[in-house]
Structure formats: C-alpha cells, structure tokens
Amino acid sequence: MEQEEKVILVDEQDRPLGLMPKMEAHRKGVLHRAFSVFIFNDRGQLMLQRRALSKYHSPGLWTNTVCSHQRQGEDSVSAGKRRLYEEMGFTAGLREIFSFIYRAELENGLVEHELDHVLIGRYNGEARPNPREAADYKWVYLSELMDDMAHHPENYTAWFKIIFEKSFSVLLNEAGKMFAAQPLKFRPYFVEKIWGNQRLRNILGKQTPYEHTGESWEISAVPGKESLVEDGIFKGFHIGQLWQWLDEDFWTDWKKRYRDFPLLIKFIDADDDLSVQVHPDDAMARRLHNSFGKNEAWYIMFAEPGARLYLGFREGMDEPTYLAKWKEGAWEEILRTVEVKPGDMFYIPAGTVHAIGKGILLAEVQQTSDITYRIYDWNRPGLDGKPRPLHTDLAREAVRFDLRPRRHKEPVLQTPYFVIKKEQWTEATKISTRQPLIVQNTGKGAFDVNGQSLSKGRTFLLWPGDYEIGITEPGEVLLTSLPTTV
Numbered sequence: 306m307e308q309e310e311k312v313i314l315v316d317e318q319d320r321p322l323g324l325m326p327k328m329e330a331h332r333k334g335v336l337h338r339a340f341s342v343f344i345f346n347d348r349g350q351l352m353l354q355r356r357a358l359s360k361y362h363s364p365g366l367w368t369n370t371v372c373s374h375q376r377q378g379e380d381s382v383s384a385g386k387r388r389l390y391e392e393m394g395f396t397a398g399l400r401e402i403f404s405f406i407y408r409a410e411l412e413n414g415l416v417e418h419e420l421d422h423v424l425i426g427r428y429n430g431e432a433r434p435n436p437r438e439a440a441d442y443k444w445v446y447l448s449e450l451m452d453d454m455a456h457h458p459e460n461y462t463a464w465f466k467i468i469f470e471k472s473f474s475v476l477l478n479e480a481g482k483m484f485a486a487q488p489l490k491f492r493p494y495f496v497e498k499i500w501g502n503q504r505l506r507n508i509l510g511k512q513t514p515y516e517h518t519g520e521s522w523e524i525s526a527v528p529g530k531e532s533l534v535e536d537g538i539f540k541g542f543h544i545g546q547l548w549q550w551l552d553e554d555f556w557t558d559w560k561k562r563y564r565d566f567p568l569l570i571k572f573i574d575a576d577d578d579l580s581v582q583v584h585p586d587d588a589m590a591r592r593l594h595n596s597f598g599k600n601e602a603w604y605i606m607f608a609e610p611g612a613r614l615y616l617g618f619r620e621g622m623d624e625p626t627y628l629a630k631w632k633e634g635a636w637e638e639i640l641r642t643v644e645v646k647p648g649d650m651f652y653i654p655a656g657t658v659h660a661i662g663k664g665i666l667l668a669e670v671q672q673t674s675d676i677t678y679r680i681y682d683w684n685r686p687g688l689d690g691k692p693r694p695l696h697t698d699l700a701r702e703a704v705r706f707d708l709r710p711r712r713h714k715e716p717v718l719q720t721p722y723f724v725i726k727k728e729q730w731t732e733a734t735k736i737s738t739r740q741p742l743i744v745q746n747t748g749k750g751a752f753d754v755n756g757q758s759l760s761k762g763r764t765f766l767l768w769p770g771d772y773e774i775g776i777t778e779p780g781e782v783l784l785t786s787l788p789t790t791v
Contacts, residue, residue: 312337312374315420317406324377331362334408334416341468342371342385343425343476344397349484349538350444352432354393356462357440362411365440368462372421381422389426393442394433397426402479405472409463417464423472425480447477448541474550477538482554484538486772488744488757488765491532491544496520499688502576504666508607509572509748509762517688520573523764524743526566527675544766555768557740559787567597568723568785570743570764571669572606575661580693581615581636581681584674585703586655593699594676598655600722601671604783605649606747609664615640616651616659617709624706636681641709650713650727652720656705668745670785672722678703724786731779735771742767743785750780 312330314322315338330337344352352370356363371392375384385399401424409417432442445453454461454469468476493511498519505511505521513521524544525532531543539547548556548566559567584599591598603614618627619641630639640658643651645665653659658680661667678696687693718725730752736742744754744765752759753775759765759782 310374311377312339313377314338317420319404319420327374328415331411331415331417334418336406336418336420337374338422339374339419340372340381340385340388340422340424341369341464342389342399343423343480344370344389344428345425345480345483345538346427346429346444348444348536349487349540350446351450351480352393352428353443353445353450354432354434354439355441355443357436357438359437362413362415363462366462367460368465369468370442372464375422381424385424385426392435392438394435395428395430397428399424399426403472403475405468407464407467407471409467411463419464421464421468423468423476425476425483427483446540447480447538452541477550478552478554481538481551485555485768486755486770487537488754488759488767488772489537489539490535490757490763490765491524492535493764494522494525494530494532496522496530497688499685499693500577500579500663501574504574504576504607505572505762508666510760511572511762517576518574520571521762522569522571523745524568524570524766526673527569530675555741557769558790559741562787562790565597565673567673567787568743569669569671569673569675570745570785571671572762573661573665573667573669575663575665575667577663577685578615578683579661580677580679580683581640581658581660582677582679583658583700583704584655584678585676585699589703590655590674590676596676597672597674599672599674599676600653600655600720601669602650602652602718602720602723602725603661604668604670604725604727604747605645605647605665606668607666608645608647608649611644612664613642613644613662614651614659614665615662616643616653617641617657618706620709622706624701627706631681643712650718650725651710652713652718653710654705654708656703657708657710658700658704659710666748668747668783670723670725670743670783719788721788724788726784728782728784729779730774730776730782733776734774736774737771738767738786739769740786740789741769743783745783745785747781747783750782751777752780752782753777 311324373388497515501517501519506513526545587598590596678700
C-alpha cells in the first residue's frame with residue numbers, strides 16, 4: 306500500500322512545525338510549505354501545464370510549469386528539479402526568487418494554504434508530460450497570458466491567478482533579469498498627417514499604414530499612443546507598463562527623478578511644411594495639462610536641396626510687431642529660416658516658434674509630451690477637409706521672442722532633459738551603459754547588438770550593462786540617455 310504524501314507544516318516565518326498528510330492539510334487549511342516553478346525559453350515565453358483530468362482538484366486547468374511540496378529535509382530548488390522531471394520529463398537549473406503566503410478555497414471544498422517558494426529557470430527543449438500529472442503544455446508570452454487570464458479566469462488554477470494578482474511585478478522583474486542583455490525592440494505607433502508621405506517606408510523600410518504617414522513614434526509612453534515591445538519576455542507590453550512594473554535594476558535612478566517615462570523618440574517625414582507652432586515649458590504644461598513640457602531636438606537624416614527649418618523669430622521681432630505681421634499673414638517676415646543638410650542637429654527649447662519645412666526626414670528626441678499649440682497652418686485643410694484648429698491664445702503665453710536655435714556642431718548634445726551622442730560605427734566594438742540607453746539607426750548602416758539586428762530606421766532600448774556591436778554595414782547611430790546626476 307502506497308504511503309500518503311506528507312507536507313511540512315510551517316509558521317509564517319517558514320519555520321517547520323511538523324508533518325501532516327497532504328489531504329488532511331488541505332481539508333483543514335493548515336499552512337504548509339510548497340513551491341511553484343516557472344520555466345522560460347530563450348524567446349521569453351513561459352511554459353504552462355494543463356493539469357491532468359484525473360487530478361483530485363483543479364483538473365484540466367492551466368497553471369505554471371510545475372508546483373508541488375517539498376519533502377522533509379529537501380530544499381526548494383532540489384524539490385523543484387525533482388518535480389520538474391517527474392511531471393514534465395526534463396531538468397533545468399533553478400533559482401528561488403521570492404516566497405509568499407496565500408490561501409485559496411478550491412471547488413471541491415479543499416483549501417490551499419501555502420507558503421509558496423517561487424522558482425524560475427530556463428529551458429528550450431520539448432517536455433514529456435507524465436499523463437498522470439499533466440494533460441498538455443504550451444509556451445506563452447506573459448502579455449498573452451495576462452490578457453487571456455483576464456478574459457477567461459475559469460481556465461486557470463486558483464493559486465496561479467493569485468500569484469499573478471499579488472506578485473506579477475516581482476516575477477516580471479526577476480524573470481526579466483534573465484533577459485536583460487537582450488535589446489528591447491518596439492513596434493512603432495504611426496501617426497497620419499496631412500504633410501506626411503512615404504519616406505518612412507521608402508528610406509527606412511517601415512511598414513507604414515497610411516498614404517500620408519508623418520510620424521513613427523519609436524518609443525512612446527504617451528497614453529493611447531504607446532509603442533509595444535516586439536519580442537522577448539516583455540513582448541506585447543508597452544513602455545508605460547514596463548515603467549510601472551520594473552525596478553531600479555532596469556531603470557536605475559530614472560523613476561526617482563520622474564513620475565512618468567520621460568522621453569519620446571520619433572522619426573518624422575515632412576513632405577510639406579508642418580504648421581508653425583510652439584510648445585509649453587514644464588511649468589506651463591504642469592499647470593495646464595499635468596504633463597511634461599516639450600523641449601526637443603532634431604537630427605536631419607535626409608533633406609532635399611534647399612530644404613529648410615523655421616526656427617524662432619527674425620532678429621528684432623517683439624510681440625507688437627509679431628501680432629501686426631501675424632494679422633497680415635506675413636510669415637516670411639516673421640520667421641527665421643535655416644537651410645539644412647543631412648547630419649545637422651538642432652535643439653529646440655520649449656517656447657521656440659518653429660516648423661519643419663518640406664522635403665525633410667529627421668529623428669526627433671523630446672520630452673514625453675503631445676502638447677502642441679498651432680499658430681499658423683498655411684491656409685490648408687486637414688485630412689478631413691476642414692482647417693485644423695489653431696491655439697493662438699495659448700501660443701501667445703508660451704512663446705519666447707529671444708530663442709533662435711543654432712546648428713549644433715559637436716557630436717554630443719547636452720540638455721537639461723536628455724543627452725544625444727552621434728556615433729559612427731565602422732567596426733565591431735563594445736559599449737557599456739550604466740543607465741538605460743536608446744539607440745536609433747539613422748538610416749546609414751546596419752548593425753547587430755548582442756546578436757539582435759539593428760537595421761536602418763530601427764530603435765532599441767538597452768538596459769544597463771555591456772553590449773557587443775557587430776557591423777554588417779558601417780554607419781551612424783544616435784545614442785540618447787538622461788543627463789547624469791551628481
């Protein structure tokens with residue numbers, strides 16, 4: 306006769322109190338020791354198992370890779386490895402990441418009251434489920450799992466749902482560390498604009514969805530306009546969620562300095578002149594919009610002959626003169642123009658009246674803000690055939706008459722809000738970063754970063770660490786980070 310399995314009774318500090326038959330402990334709801342194993346593959350997917358239909362509780366439900374109870378004298382990692390082989394037919398290296406106490410009343414009257422040790426590991430092969438334990442298994446991304454669990458909670462075990470509800474961010478942080486050397490690739494958020502065209506597709510190879518695609522938001526945490534992680538363990542999550550869930554091992558001191566993710570990274574295709582506009586500074590944006598202000602920088606990637614930017618007012622312009630010229634529509638007399646060529650860089654502080662001229666493709670780095678006060682739109686209709694709204698009163702409050710941005714000639718642009726470094730990558734090298742680093746391929750060259758292809762027009766986010774750079778075609782990148790603090 307097979308002896309009934311016993312579990313280790315513990316107090317809330319995980320000190321052993323004795324042994325009890327498993328079924329008795331589950332009937333009485335006595336706190337006992339347990340473990341849960343989460344196995345990820347190199348794609349960042351989690352292995353789930355579907356419990357066998359013969360199980361005495363939660364039959365046929367999906368749950369984490371393996372869960373069970375430690376034996377007397379057995380540590381949690383050894384127990385996890387043993388049970389991984391017994392249930393799923395393979396072994397893997399494991400480490401414990403946290404423990405927590407939960408209580409769940411099951412459908413058959415039993416009670417799971419466990420101090421659960423959570424273990425993670427990595428494995429890429431096939432599983433061979435023991436049919437007495439597991440009916441099936443599958444690999445899923447965490448974002449897909451979260452979505453399905455929200456819509457079909459009845460398909461998952463009680464303890465698995467509790468782990469996700471109580472400890473998801475801890476699990477994501479610890480699992481994410483296994484993949485911290487993988488660059489984050491994003492699915493851009495595309496913006497249709499009356500002045501846009503197809504340079505994002507034709508020059509940068511992007512799959513633009515509109516005839517007049519004006520902007521590709523490469524990394525965006527603007528609500529409703531977020532860019533999604535394209536692959537890896539964070540696939541399907543947007544940057545705002547990662548900002549909320551991940552800790553200082555990923556973000557270093559960024560979250561101590563800013564409430565929200567502070568940067569917005571774009572490519573902009575101007576086939577026609579953009580509107581004449583201005584953006585608020587931090588104080589005005591905070592007061593009126595509860596938002597960052599909008600200080601920004603432009604790097605010219607492509608420019609037709611004679612292409613120009615509108616950057617600030619002409620010398621001697623004051624508010625009375627500006628208002629008089631504005632009423633006359635004499636914008637050529639109001640605005641200062643700068644002819645541009647590829648490789649030019651400009652910093653546009655908040656309060657600068659400005660516009661991108663036609664025939665330009667550029668990279669933009671700015672604060673996270675979607676606040677624009679439109680002053681003049683060249684008397685053209687918008688995409689809907691109607692004039693786009695103007696914001697003249699707000700613009701009058703925001704505008705500064707002393708700002709006339711100049712071409713930045715150094716390879717490093719240092720501002721209070723971000724730092725941009727232009728680098729030529731011509732041979733294999735290594736880079737190290739102590740804070741998150743954004744890498745934009747400006748359309749010149751093709752590279753790989755720790756084996757991940759950084760093709761023309763792609764943007765990566767690198768976590769703090771060391772990276773190997775391979776060269777397929779020599780070229781140029783922009784490296785963006787925050788100013789360091791003393």
